[in-house]
């Protein structure tokens with residue numbers, strides 16, 4: 593059998609960034625609007641620092657304004673909330689992102705609830721989660737599932753009637769992903785650590801989205817021949833040369849022998865997530881100024 597196609601997240605993300613850059617240029621020229629994104633980082637988590645740097649750099653590269661706020665690990669929750677309220681009221685800021693995870697003494701729920709839903713480019717506010725769940729207009733959709741969906745639809749423009757399985761039930765990926773697939777008329781299963789006979793559930797799926805954070809958990813014989821596989825996992829494991837390497841939640845080499853298409857790790861979901869953040873910021877800026885957002 594031929595090997596699965598690779599879904600090139602890097603290339604799709606570059607194309608989306610290009611469209612965002614064109615959209616930003618148009619807004620600047622015709623509406624005197626420069627979208628602005630505020631990114632808030634608390635503490636010194638190494639991975640978060642890398643993500644925030646990437647987001648800030650790409651924001652500037654597409655011509656938007658970036659506002660970076662780095663607070664100490666021991667910041668008081670009230671001081672963080674005060675910063676967010678200030679950003680809510682700042683007309684130069686159209687999108688607000690608070691990088692997760694937050695230190696344990698800060699209530700994540702309280703922080704996410706303080707972000708103005710219209711500036712919530714992460715789509716984590718319960719208002720936006722609710723809008724997505726009920727199919728209401730104007731939901732800001734979380735960036736990772738939005739990027740996954742764009743990759744699925746690049747390969748399968750019409751998902752009507754397909755069976756989709758989402759492995760993982762997080763608020764950031766699993767639940768919004770399931771809602772997006774449902775809105776595209778898929779028959780959706782959400783599986784998780786307590787699901788019985790996971791391999792046979794997975795084997796039914798035409799579309800499998802793996803977001804559990806367990807290195808190479810999904811094996812080749814869990815996959816329906818020809819299925820489309822989206823691997824959200826980013827796990828560091830020991831490599832043969834004594835160093836480490838990144839792998840997904842899917843055993844890539846095994847899956848490639850069975851699937852129809854698969855996203856690589858790295859170079860799949862990751863780049864699309866950041867590109868979708870830029871996209872969401874442009875859309876948020878347009879809505880705040882009552883401008884029809886570009887098709888992105």
Ligand code: GUN
Pocket residue numbers: 689690691692693714735736764
């Ligand atoms: N931490 C891991 N993923 C994300 C994300 O998509 N948004 C934010 N704000 N923090 C994260």
